Amino acid sequence: MPATIHNDVLIYKGSNLFRQRLLLSTLSGRAIKIEEIRSSHDDPGLKEYEVNLIRLLDKITNGSRVELSETGTSMYYQPGILIGGQVSHSCCTQRGIGAPPQGGGEIVFKCPVRRHLRPLQWATWGLVKRIRGVVYALRVSPTMANRVVEAAKGVMLKFLPDVYINTDQCRGPNAGKSPGFGISLIAETNEKTFYCAEAKSAEAGTGEISLPEDLGRECAMKLLDEIHRAGTVDSAFQWILALWMALGQKDVSECVVGPLSDYTIKFLQHLKEFFGVMFKLEVLRTEDDDDSSDDEEKVITAQKIKMTCVGIGYVNISKRTH
Amino acid sequence: MADEAVFDKKKAHRAKLSGRKAEKKKKKNQVDQSNLSARQRNPKAFAIQSAVRAERQFRRREDVIAKKQHIPQVDKTPLDPPPIVVAIVGPPRVGKTTLINNLIKSFIKTNVTSTNGPITIVTSKKRRITLIECNNDINSMIDIAKCADLVLLLCDASFGFEMEIFEFLNICQVHGMPKIMGVLTHLDMIKNAKKLKMTKKTLKHRFWTEVYSGAKLFYLSGIIHGEYLRNEIKNLSRFISVMKFRPLSWRMTHAYMLADRLEDITNQENIRKDPKTSRDVVLYGYVRGVPLMKDSVVHIAGVGDMKISDLSYLPDPCPLPSSEKKRHLMERERQIYAPFSGVGGIVYDKDAVYIELKGSHSHKVEDEETNEKKALLKNVVETKETLDEQMQETGFKLFSGGAVIYPDMLKNDEYLQHSANNERTESSDESNSEAESDSDNDSGIDQSEKDSDAKLPWTNNSESEEENDDMDTEDKFTKNKSKTDADHSSSSDDDEEDFNIKWKEKLTEKATMAYFERQRTTKNIMKLVYNEFEIGNKTKEQEESGGESDAEEIGGIFKKVTITQKKKHKEKEQLDLDECSFFYSLDKPKLRDWLNEANKQLIINSFVTGKRSADEDAAELLKLDDASDGDDEMYGDFEDLETGEKHASDQKTDENKEEVGSKRKPESTKSEILNKKLRLKAKFDAEYDNPDDHRIKGDHSYYENLKAEALKQSELNKSVFESLDEGLRIEVEGFRPGLYVRMLFKNMPSEFVTNFDSSYPLLIGALNMAEQNIGFVSCKVKKHRWYKKILKTNDPLIISLGWRRFQTLPIYSKIEDDLKCRYLKYTPQHVTCNMHFYGPITPQNTGFLALQTVNNNSNEIKKLGFRVAATGSVNEINKSTQIMKKLKLVGTPLKIYKKTAFIKDMFTSTLEVAKFEGARVKTVSGIRGQIKKALNKPEGAFRATFEDKILMSDIVFCRTWFKVDVTRFYAPVVNLLLPIGNKNAWEGMKTKGQLKRERNIIHDANLDSMYTDIVRQPKVFKPLVIPKELQKGLPYKLKPKAKTTTLTKNRKPTILTNRIAVVKSPHEQNVSNVMKMLKTNFEKKMEVQKGMTSERIKKHKKQQEAEEWQKIKRQKELKKKICRHLSKMSNKKQKQM
Known part of the structure; x- marks a missing residue:
């Protein structure tokens, strides 16, 4: 579902792709509004784990503003600035990060701080x-x-x-x-x-x-x-690869991945909406296409897709310089 | 004699003809000595003699090399670069306009009557320049500095450098230094040759210290008939046309445009109704910097942030000549384009269009005229096409007086045509099936795809069935299958015939099927991803077109309803799904059984144990190698390289053929050959031309790798999208620099149009992600050393940062050792300090400069002297600030117990005290303490404990911090909206002082703030009394002695001992001796005199006493005599009686 834009606020419908939208909104600094969240369900509104995610975002940013409607079926998110630092957060057990519902585990995630991302060319695996x-x-x-x-x-x-x-x-x-x-x-x-x-x-x-x-x-x-x-990354990471390519410096990035997952396709659409980045996607011919007529048995490898884009030159604006 | 001669004769040298030495010499002579370097001729002389020295030499050489290295940057200049912006800057009356006129004349051999705004001219086969004059306004100077590639800095030599020049240089330094060439004019005013020479020299050196030493400075020696000397201008223009530029970091990350044409396309009726109504304005110009994205927010300098409503590219109004093989520019290719000046092509007036025909001589050659007409025609035709593709809701006016054409109208027309065609050519069944199959499409493409075929850039090409081979494996992607495509291809072919004649032209017969196929598959996957999105944005059109087709086709209604329902249903299904980033959704997928033998074959080669492809298999490679070695051993390497190349080049040429047709083919092959040659030569050189091979060399591989990487990236940037068609390319890449674009802005303030003055540069800078947001910016700043005043916190300041100029209220601070920002009231004089302000978010390290006023009031300028108040760069961006002001709370004791005291006057309420419980306090004498608890009685008093007993006279401090908030004030400088002639008089918020001065408000000084003489009473201490008990314990030395009580006696000797002995020089001694003698003499004399005087007085007294005695004696005798006489007389009387 493409977004409608009203007053520079992207308006979406439904709870699907909630993570993507919040993530991209935080990165791009564009406000979003999500409407009709499970409006026709028996249990309408945001689930606990979604609210938990919003809390996490609130922790890692400064100046974020979140408005929930009374029923919880619509929310407005005005992202602040990512500030970095150490954050500890207790995840919701309804939908954890790979852990079963009772919880009780601990995950330490570390991430290097960079000012910008370099363009990426990656074609062999x-x-x-x-x-x-x-x-x-x-x-x-x-x-x-x-x-x-x-x-x-x-x-x-x-x-x-x-x-x-x-x-x-x-x-x-x-x-x-x-x-x-x-x-x-x-x-x-x-x-x-x-x-x-x-x-x-x-x-x-x-x-x-x-x-x-x-x-x-x-x-x-x-x-x-x-x-x-196959491809240079596996299917679960395609979207992250796409994100890094899109956020890179204003240069061309080129990567070859396997068939796009549904999630990646949605993500690419969101990238277009939030950042205005459009990827050039082409189905790559394998070298042995010409030979394929000779030996039939080796033909069908999965489709490879070459993703090409120009980065938007995203800069980490929360890193202090001296 | 003869004998001697015989003796003297030495034996002649006989060269060895055989043996070891002879062999050596022979060998040496065989090599041609003339070509060898000294090192090769005599290697021993260059051998390392001293290890230390060699080490030093090596180190020095490495230092020199390392100093020359710069971080390699990716070269982002496109194949067709935009014209170079040449700005002519200088104080008024220095000859700027004359220089522009002369330059234009020198480049394109025509006289231009009036110059106004940017003037684009073609100067050579590969270069265009845009000349722009900077008027005498600091706003313009700032904007020009932000966009100029080359600055001609004019200076009146007879006067010297003026403040404007230094200001401009400062602005440049802050925003990224463009190339700067100084030009000295009015040299003929200096008559004296020697003085002229001196002036030139001093000015040159001053210029060098400002720019860099060795910077080019031109001398224009004088004016003849209102023009500079021809050969001097020629030289200058030559310099301009060979100038090279370094990339500037801000411009390498931001797209920008210097608008050279403006049109107001607001409905005239609306303007008539309300002249102040907001306008729709179209701006034209070349994209510069980096590609401009379609829906980016831009900042128009002097107006504010704007969103581009519509962006499309137009054919270049001032194109570079087509690349024919010739040395010089043809006369007719020397083009000029300057709409604001009314030169070149078309002038758009309020109510008419003028076309300039370039004077009478242009009619001589018929070619030119037709060319121009063609260009004009092409212009119109192509414009329409691009608008078709790209404009959605904007109006476009071909002629300013004419009616506004809306793209919707165009599209509807097309649609009508299209559907009519359909009715004529195809049966209704067919069209039904087409629509139906469309609706099956997985990506949610519905009936309007038919329209979008014409609109979307990637559906222009015809489709064929072959693509399906690729898609077969993936079920998800291939729901829209062969039949759809077949139908599609037929219909879209029709479309092509109808609308896209241009496309047909492009697709030459030579284009191979393989290329088509690739293009098409590319487009299909892109359609899968982006089509849905596109449709979403075009909902309006869909509805409209849908409505129309409803009216036409009754059968269609049913379909449409079902389709929309289906779509809605689907959307609903997807709306609240659980999010999952894996390939298969969360519920267990049906995976292929990979152990099945058939399936196993599919992936067996993905493992290292499997069979490899021919070019990777070691055995195969070895075989190949052997084979080639067998052919001819000597050139094995070359052969390999060449065959590899040949392969690549073949492919490339094929592609070229397809995209450009046969025209370009020879050129590309030629370049290929050239490339190959160069590469071979480089290889050869690397092998043989390296005399220093055996010497120790530093390892520069890291730097070389970086450089190679940057080079590779820039090549990739240029080449990767070349094969794409223009529409898609722009979608993916954005509007690349060098394209001439048209920007539509809606709801511009009417003043922008009504008060438009083309002498002010119209700079449109694109803002990157998050830069349109506003937050708190923290930066380091230093007051400019030439600025006379210091800056005060919270005084309004005009800042030029990024593309913007704005006024804001900064707070200065100093970062303490604990990283706390301590509030400062004023900027320090000679060091940097921190500054916080509320303003646009800008990446770190961006430079800015601050002004206190942009007003061009000459009095104010004279008073200020130099207008740049401060410079600095951005450190950090945040949504909140933490600036602390030092605060000292003062109290006095109310009552003192032993170590506890009650303090009053520090706080005003119990609540305040409660907040400070536990805080540290201190007396002036340094006794530390702590606040304990508030007291009931005097409000605000509290109990505090100290480490010692304090005195009633002590003052108690509490040191604390107070958070200062930055005022949320941000006002862009909107000088372009001001009335003409007043544009340089922008005045924003005023300082309190300014307001007071204007209104003549004088406040009485606060008496507490007045300085008064400090009167200190001498402190009288009581004598120290040591208790007797204590005295007993003291050692004798420290015991108070009895003598000490008689202080006066004791003091004298101490005073004497404290006196310093005066030692006199002999002369002084003589003098003092004489003086002493004189004194003694004098004293003796006085003594004698005194003695004599006293004796004399004594004698005199004795004499007087004697005299007195005599006198008394005489009186006594007289008295006796009288008395006797009297008594005698009385006795006589008695006797008579």
Whole structure:
């Protein structure tokens, strides 16, 4: 849904893509208004985790203004200036960052401070040379972890001998509050591109049962899917790549990625609205297209898309100079 | 003799003809010595003798090299650069206009009657310049300094440099130094040759200290018939046309435009009704700096921030000559374009259009006239087309008097035509199916795509079915499939025939299918991403067009309803979905089973264990290498390189062919060949032409890499979008510098048009992200050393920062060691201080300058002397400030207990005291204490404890900080809105002092602030009394002695001992001896005299006493005699009786 612009305020509808919109609004300094948030639902208005996100934004900025309507179905956000520094924030358990709902974990995120981003040219990703992974089992039997490893490894070894998956069992207070297990796999190529996939068990109490073997296999399949899509970044990071390209200096950035995810497409549209950046997207022909007629069996690799854009010359205005 | 001669004769040298030395010599002579360097001829002489010296030499050389290095910057000049802005600056009556006229005449050989505003002329095959004169107004000087590439700084040599010149140089330094060339005029006024020489020299050196030493200074030696000497102007113009420029950081991050044409396209009726109504104004000019984005906010200097309502590019009014092979510019290509001056092409007056025909001689060649007509025609035609594509709601007036043409009207017309065509050529079924299949489109493209075919830049090309191969793998992308496309292609082909004849022309028959395909696939993915967006922005048009088609097609109604419903339904579905950044949504996806053998084949080659492509496989490469080596060993390297090249060049030429047609082909291949040659030569040179090979060299690879990177980036910037069609290119890249654009601004103040004066530069600067917002800016600032006054906090100050000029109320502060900003009332004299103000957010390190007034009142200028009050740069931007003012609260003791005291007068209420509980206090004598609690009785008094007993005479301080807020005042200098002739008299907020002076308000001085003599009473101390108990314990030395009580006796010797002995020089001694003798003599004499006097007095007294005695004796005897006589007489009487 494209935005309508009224008085230089971008007006959106619906709770979908809430994160993207707030993020871009904060970066661009443009005010947004989101209307009709779950207006027709039984439980209208913003969810707790969305309000939590707004709180986080309020912490990391100075001078932000947020207005919520009484029912919570519409909000107005006037972003302030990002100030940096150390922030600690307790996330909402309704929708955490990869953690099950009871919470109890801690994530330390560090980010270097830069004045501007350099243009990026990235067109090769090489071949997968090793696969690494971690299986975690919290408050469950440690055999679960081993079963997951076995399943995942079983799939991956059919493609590559260099597979190593760690297990990480925690007990007692270290294990947090939520029982469960999960796996994350990383494939590294010889050009330093990483593809990752993750899967986690069903939440306790939902009634579903997830078998460790199924989980390991599922994650391995997801990773293979990523490898099949290929590109210089995996599908979950396409949008970040697009953001960095768009915010770079006023030079041309060029990157090749696999097929665009829905989320990236939406993000590109938002980039156009917030920053006025339009990407040149072209479907890349692989070199062996000409040969493809000779050997039919190797044709169908996933579509590669070359993204090209001119950065807007975004400057980190909150860094103090002397 | 002969014998001697025989003896003297030495044996002649016999060169060795064989052996080791002979061999060596032979070898040496074989090499041609003439071409060798000294080092090669005699390597031993250059061998390292001393390691230390060699090290020093090396270090010095490295230092010299490192000093020359600059951070490599990406060169952003486009292929067709915009004209270079040459500004002519100087004080009034110095010869600016004459110089412009002369330069124009020298460049294009025509006389221009009046010069006004920017004048663009073509000077050479690859260069255009825009001449602009700067009038005598500091506002103009600032704006000119922000946009000029080259400044000709004129100076009256007979007078010397004036303040304006120094001011201008200062402005330049702050906003990025353009190239500056000094020009001295009025040299003929100095008659004396020697004086002339001296003047030139002094002025030159003064100029060098200001700009840089060695800066070019031109001398225009005099005027003949109102013109400067021809050869001097020629020289100057030559310098201008070969000048090179360095990129300036502000202009390399911001797009800007120097408007050279202005039109008011407001409805005349509205103006008639209300002359003050806000206007719609169109400004024209070349984009400069970096590409200008379509919907960016701009700042018009002297007006304020504006949003561009519409932006489109026009054909260049003053184009560079087409690149034919010739050495000089043809006469007819020496073009001039200056709408404000009324030269070149068309003059737009209020109610008429004038076309200048370049004098009578231009009619001689018929070509020229037709050319011009063609250009004009082209202008109109192309303008329309671009407007079609780009304008949405703006009106456009071909002629200022004519009716306004709205793009909607145009489009509707087109639509009508289009639909009519459809009816004629296609059956209604077909069109139905087309619309239907469109609606299936995943990206939400609905019926109006038909229209958008004509509008959207990327749908201009015809489509073919082949693209689907690519899309097959991805189900998501290929819901709009073959049938749609087939229908599409037919319909859009029709479209093309109808509207896009131009396109047909462009697509030569030689264009290959592969190219089409690529273009098309590109466009499809772009359509997928951006089409929805475009439609969203064109909702209005859709509705309109939809309405019309409703009226025409009844069948369409049903469709439309269903379509809109479908769309709405879909939107609704998507509206509140859970956000997920992964490829598949949160619920478990159906993944492909990669263990399946068929699927496995798809990815098996993505692993290092799989089969590699031919150019990467080591075995293959080795084989190739062997093969080529087998062919001819010697040139193996070259062969490889060349074959690689050939391949690339073939591709490139193909592309070129497609985009430009056959015309350019030879040139590109030629450049290719040239490139190849250069590369080969470089390689050869690298191998052989390096005599210093064996010497130790520094490692400059880091710098070289940076440089190479910057170069690569600039090449990429130039080349990457070349193959795109213009519309799409502008969407992606923005309006690149060098394009002539038309900007529409809505709701401009009417004064801008009514008070327009073309002698003021019209600078339009684009603002980057977040720069249109306003916040608190913190910067470092230094008062200019030539400015006579110091600056006071909260006095209004006019700041020129970024593109803007604005007035604001700054607060000065000093950053303390604990990083606290301490409030300062005045700027310090010779050091930088901090300054906070409320104003536009601008990136850090941007320079600014401050003025106290921009008024051109000559009295004020004379009083000020130099108008630039301060300069500085931005440090930090925030939405709040933290400036603290030092505050000292003073109180006096009310009552003192041992170490506790009640203090009054510090606060006025209990509440205030409560706020300060626990705060540190201190007496003047340095006794520290703490505030404890408020007292009930005198309001504001409190209890405090101290480390010692304080006195009633002590004063108690509480040192604290007070937060000062920055006033939210920001007023852009809107000098362009002022009436003509008054534009330099902008006056914003006045200082309190100014107001008082104007209104003659005099306040009585505050008595407390008056200085009075300090009268100090001498403090009388009581004698020190040591208690007896204590005395007992003291050592004898310290015990008070009995003598000490008789102070007076004791004091004398101390006084004597304190006296300094006077030692006299012999002369002084003599003198004093004599004086002493004289004195003794005199004293003796006086003594004697005194003795004699006393003796004399004694004698005299004795004598007087004796005399007295005699006198008394005589009187006694007389008395006796009388008495006796009397008694005798009485006795006689008695006897008688």
